[in-house]
Amino acid sequence: MPKILKIERLSDLVFRYRIDAPRIAKMRKAGQFVIVRATTEGERIPLTIANANPAEGWIELIFQVAGKSTKILSILREGNEIIDLAGPLGKPTRIARFGRCLCVGGGVGVAPLYPIVNALKAAGNEIVTILAARSSKLLLLENEMGKISNRVIITTDDGSKGGKGFAADAVKQVLAEDEIFDFSVIIGPAMMMKITSAVTVAAGIKTVVSLNPIMIDGTGMCGGCRLTVGGETKFGCVDGPEFDAAKIDWDEMIKRLNGYRGFEIGALEKHNCIVTGRPA
C-alpha cells in the first residue's frame, strides 16, 4: 500500500501529503486526479495531484478537511499507508504556448492550479497569477507560485493581505490595467469559478476551469459527476475535470454539488462526537 512520506500542515484545515506512488508519478500529467480511500469502509475521495516527482516516485496531494472522509484522512501520520490510491484519472490539461496566461486560484483551489501553472510556464507562457483566500492565514503556495509566475497578485476577502476583495475583483483590476491575456485558468470553489470566469469570458479570454463534482468511482462508471456543457451531458471524471468555462451550466452544477450537503454535515458531526465526545 502507498506510504505517506511527508506531511505538512499548510493552514488550519489544509494538509499536504507526499505519497510514495511511483506508477502514478510517472504517468500523471497536469490536471489529473487520484481517488483516495482512508478506511476500509470509507468514501472514494477525488483529489487533484498537486505535484509529482517521477524520478523519486512520489506525488503530492493537498486537501482541505471538509467532511468526515477528509477528516479521517487528516489524522494519518507520516509512515502510515493509504488503503487505496488509484490514478491518474481524468483528462490532462491541454498545455500549449498560448502567450500570456492569467491563472487564478481561490482557497484550496490553488493546489490543483499549481501543476497547471508549472506546465504552462514550462511551455513558454508568461504567467500572471492571482491567489485569493478568505484571509491571509488561508493563503496557499505563495512562495511556490512566486517562483513560477512572472507576477503574483494577492487578494483576501478581509484585506488581511494584498488587496481586499474576491478573486473576481482582482481579475477586474488586472484587466482594467490594460493587461491583455490569451488564456485563463481558474480553480476554486464553484461559486468563485462561476463569478470569476464570467469576468474573463466577458473580456473575450478563453477560460478553462477545473471542476470537483461529486464522484463515486471516479472512472466513468457511475455518472454521478455529470454536468451540462454546451447543452450536452458530460462526465466530470472522464470528459473533465477541466471544461470551457463559457459553456458550463453553472447553476445546475452548483445545485448538484449541494445535493448531499445534509448527509456530509451529519456524517462529520457524528464522527466528531465519536472522536471528541462533543458536537463539532
Next chain:
Amino acid sequence: MTTGKKSVCAERIPMKEQDPKARVKNFNEVPLGYSESEAVLEARRCVQCKKPLCVKGCPVNVNIPEFVGLIANGKFVEAARRIKEDNALPAICGRVCPQETQCEEKCILGKKGSPLAVGNLERFAADFEMARGEFAAPGMRPKNGKKVGVVGSGPAGLTAAGELAKQGFDVTVFEAFHEPGGVLVYGIPEFRLPKEIVRKEINYLEKLGVHLERNFIVGRTATIDGLLNEEGFSAIFVGSGAGLPSFMRIPGENSIGVYSANEYLTRSNLMKAYKEDADTPIIRGRHVVTVGGGNVAMDSARTAARLGAETSSIVYRRTETEMPARSVEIHHAKEEGIIFRLLTNPVAILADAQGFVKAVRCIRMELGAPDDSGRRRPLPVEGSEFDIDCDVVIVAVGNNPHPLIRETAPDIAVSKHGTIVADEADGRTSKKFVYAGGDIVTGAATVILAMGAGKNAAKSIAEDLAK
C-alpha cells in the same frame, strides 16, 4: 408419479425462499438453497441423456449430467470439483445465470414436465464445497514462465484468469476499483448474490496463483503497450465491462435524486450505503421510479424497496412480454410489491427550486409494428402525458463502452458503437497478443456469456503463446 426404472418427480423440487414480506426489509439472499435430500431428489430426476442437450446450451459447456450424477449419488464435493473443471465460478453461475434460456431450456424433461433445476443443483454443489471442502487444485499444467495480464476482474476477466492459471501462465488481474469482482460486486445486489460468495470464488482463483492488482486503471496507471513492451507481459485480455451509463436525454435528467442504475447500485453495493453507518450516502427515496425492463432495473427497484421506499415502481415503454429481465427476477419483484407501469415512457423529470426531483412526466405508449430487434416498436399516444410523483429516479437503460482503452490503445479496432472488435470464437482483436471479451465486446449482456468469452480467449492465448 413414476417414469422408467427410478422413482422420480415430474416436477422440480422448488428452492425455498425468504418470505417476500420479510425479505423486503433485509438484504439477505432471497433463495435459501437446497437441503442435501432436496438436492439428491432433484438430481435423480436427470435421465442422463446419451447426447445431453443441456451441455450445448451452456456457454462454458459444463458437463451437467456428470456433476448431477455425482449429486444423485451423494458425492457433493466431487460434483463441485467436476463443475470447476469447466467453470471456475459455480457458486456465482448457479445464482445469476439465465438457466431457463440456456441449459434448462434444452433439458428433455422440460418437454413433459419441468426441466431439471440445473442452476439450483450447481449452486448447491458449489455452496457445499465452499462450506465443507478444502482447497483442491484442479489439473494444473506446470508453470511456463509467461506473464499474461487481464484487464478487469468481472466475470470475463476472472474466468480468463482462472483458465490461464490452470494452463501454467503467470496471471495478473488489474482492477480499477478497491475491490475485485466488477459487476458482481458493484452491480448485482447482496440479496441476489452475496458478496461473501464472490470473495470466496476470487480467493479460489488466488489459490490457483492468480495475482490481483487493485486500484490499477489500465490505460492510466499503465498502458497496454507499456505492459506488453516494458513490463514483460506476453498477452493481454481486456474484459473491462460495459462502461459508462446511458441516460435518456430528457429535460431535468441532471436533477438531484436522478441516479444511473450504476451509481445507485454502486452506492448501495460496493460502497455499502445500504448499511445505516456507511460513509457513502444514498438518497432513500419515499417514492422511487426505476426506468427500464432488464435485470438491472429489477435489481434497482428491489434495492429501493429494501432501502425503505413506500412505493418502488418500474416504468417500461413496452409490455412485460418484451422485458429483457429474467422471468424469475420479474416474479421476485412482483412478490416484493414493486409496481409495474408498462407501456409508459418518461419524457421529462420535474424538480423543485433547489434541483431535487419531485416527479417524472411520462407518456403512454402502444405497440406498433416489429422493429429491427423483432419486438413490436413502442409508439407514444399523443396527449397522454401524466406525472408520477417521486423523489428518486433510477435510470436503467443500458451502458456505452468506456472510451479509455480505445483512447489509450488506438491500434485496437473498435466498432462504430465503441465496443472492441474481437472474434467471438477466440477473442482475438486487431492488435497482436491483445484479446477481449465480455460486455466491452458485446455491449451489456450476461455474466455467463462474458465467462464464455473469457474461457474462449484463454484457449487462444494458450495456443498463440505456445507457437
